[in-house]
Amino acid sequence: MACKSLIFSKNYTFPAELTYERRGGHLSKFTVCLRSCTNMTESIMFSMLSELRYDYFFIILGGGSDANTGLIWVEGRRVDVSFPTDDTRPRRSICLSWDSPNAEMVLWVNGKITEKKEFEKVGRTYIDPRIFIGPGQIFLGGKPKLDVGELTDVHVWDRVLNPQEVKGYFHQEEGHIGNIINWRALEYDGVDGDFIVGPFQCKRRLSV
Template sequence: MEMMIVLLIFASFSGILGQTDMACKSFIFSKNYNFPAELTYEGGRGQLSKFTVCLRSCTNMTESVMFSMLSGHRFDYFFIILGGGPDTNTGLIWVKGQRVDINFPPEDTRTRSICLSWDSPNAELVLWVNGKIIEKKEFEKRGFTTIDPRIFIGPGQIFLGGKPMLDVGELTDVHVWDRVLNHQEVKDYCNKKGNVGNIINWRALKYDDVGADFIIGPFHCKS
């Protein structure tokens, strides 16, 4: 875990800020990828007591990809979406040092829509896959909040202290809200007709290119 934080801090010292409409595009990661990309937003959000993140990934990826949120140097939330081989339908979520193992539906289509919501006052986490709840967990109420979060996406192996050995895959349509989406809003996202995130908006994405080996290209979920 310490290695993960060091990598993220190091990655923050270099990079070029870019902004683009990423509609129908994706971050395509490769085996030479070095650091996660930081998704940026205007100003601080203060104490973020609720949030929802939605994204799409491929079920045929050869290695894991991750989404993470940190407050300063403190590790807060991340989830890893595993790819091909025996790990196709498994993943994990890490919430303030507590691990939650998850199993994705075996009938997944090639493109997987994932939404993860966190409600701090109720200490409740909900994971949606393709518009259906597959995990709902309540934690001990300890006033979980995230302060001015830094948001990263990239290969999961980087966060586990390793380096991808194979091509990784693609992530697209990443949005983050400062509230918990309701059931209909999650379904709308899965059907590609929902509103856009007010913290991270894929249609006006700002990101820090830290010199890692990834490209931006059309999302086609290739093998």
């Protein structure tokens, strides 16, 4: 999967499940990093589900007319976030960490902290979470209208990365490889729908 991306398009109805070796794992902390297009036409979501519940944790990345806004749901609680409006680079690097014992969420965009929030401590553990990626509109009760967008370089760790590690990922330094999901060795399952794997190229915005 190196140098490639998942490209989701208008007919896709379900997200793809990113698979990894099951180790009977119990996660209480994790960090996810990925790169996306800044001109996505619609929302892209990354979600982690545990015990068949959807409200544990997921992020929806904004797109279209709301390209600089996004939603993060943490334990069923909504956090509205904003992405930098002065960033003209076609690729956006996003890292999001969740520390359940300390109930702390941190969002990094292009190597810098843009949101840090503390919640009431619940100390929840995620048991062998299922990890999905795909159109965010599915979870908002809608259907994609246009090409949805592209995501690449998705990594997941079972710990909270420190600032130096997040910046290393942003600058694409060697050695920043997720120990739960590693994009270079990624395996995934897809159901009936429409997505392809191809070179990451960040398509231009399509007209409505």
